[in-house]
Amino acid sequence: MSRPATDRRSEILDAVVDAIIEVGFTDMTVADVASRAGVSTALVHYHFSSKDALIAAALRAASDEDKTFRNELADGEGTATERLVLVLTRSLPEPDDASWILWIETWGETRRSADIREVMADLNGHEHATIVALVEEGMRAGEFVVADPDGAATRLTALRDGLAIERTLFGTGQGTDELLEQVRAAIRYNLDLTPARFAELTQS
């Protein structure tokens, strides 16, 4: 029994991500992707017009997964502060984290490809907008007062990204617990919360 076309398509896209992580954007070939996915090169060409189109589709699919996961965290239960902590800490990497390796690979390409730039701008914009919305929600709920929600969102994602790069590539710096604590502390500072008030808002 042959599998539905949508399964085939997503298997091909998973194979693209594996290939990017293993051999990189430059050396990845359509034939390599086809053999990883266990399909013919012709079938890959049937679904995608070019290597660039294939890469863009794979990144878009990976980005959609990230966005869906983030939306679930942001729309979940709890105070806005609690959900901010979740959005920023559940995205922290393990060493050799495949998803982070993919995005680290992709950052290097953003200046060289308009399609990739668009996917990354969209993904980055989604995280920024999610965090700003949570900060504004927290302010409306009287959890905290922040002068510059936009700047706070940029600073918080910057710290998380910087820690994640170090952790993903070198596995050094600090362990998972320390990273968690650093991001939590940064949230506290950026929202101008005392440790006691922060604990109260994140106790559940």
Place this chain on the structure above:
Amino acid sequence: MARLSPDERRRAIIEATLAVARRNGLGATTVRDVADEMGTSSGLVHHYFDSMDEVLAVAFEHAAGADLERARAVVAEAPTATEQLDAFIACYAPAQSDWTMQLWLDAWAEAARRPALRNVSQRLNRAWQELVRSIVADGVTAGEFATDDPDAAAWRLLSVLDGLALQVVAHEALIGRDEVVAWTRAAADRELLPSAPAATRAATRTRR
């Protein structure tokens, strides 16, 4: 290219590699590209280097290491730890057109596949962290800063800077070098002057 010493040859290969990497990216730079850039054969490159990984690692160290040396020199000139930290931040914060930052992004992207490049970027990263750690530790000794963990504080400051640089260079976010400098300084104040209330800290900073 007649009569170059081995050192000069290696240097010429490095320069050619950086010229190609600037156009195509570090990961897409091949032995053939470098040879073409020099108007010579791939054999010459192979004669002076064991692998393309080694060529890329040495080229990256040459370009990114120069930034570190410059920062060390500027930091050494500053009289107080506070001014040393400001000097470091000014050196490290990228402009949007920053070519070295793009090299760093390329090196990170290639790190998983190229051990030599990974080792160089890890070593340089640690050297930057050590520079910040020593500034912070000196500041604590001099009574300018207060922290019980200069090592962790240095990692955090470097991480904020890396993440902000990423926003500027890769994401083309609507923040510029000035914001990167201002926000990193604010983060440093928060890290290193924990007992002073925010308003006092801001005032102290402006007066200085």
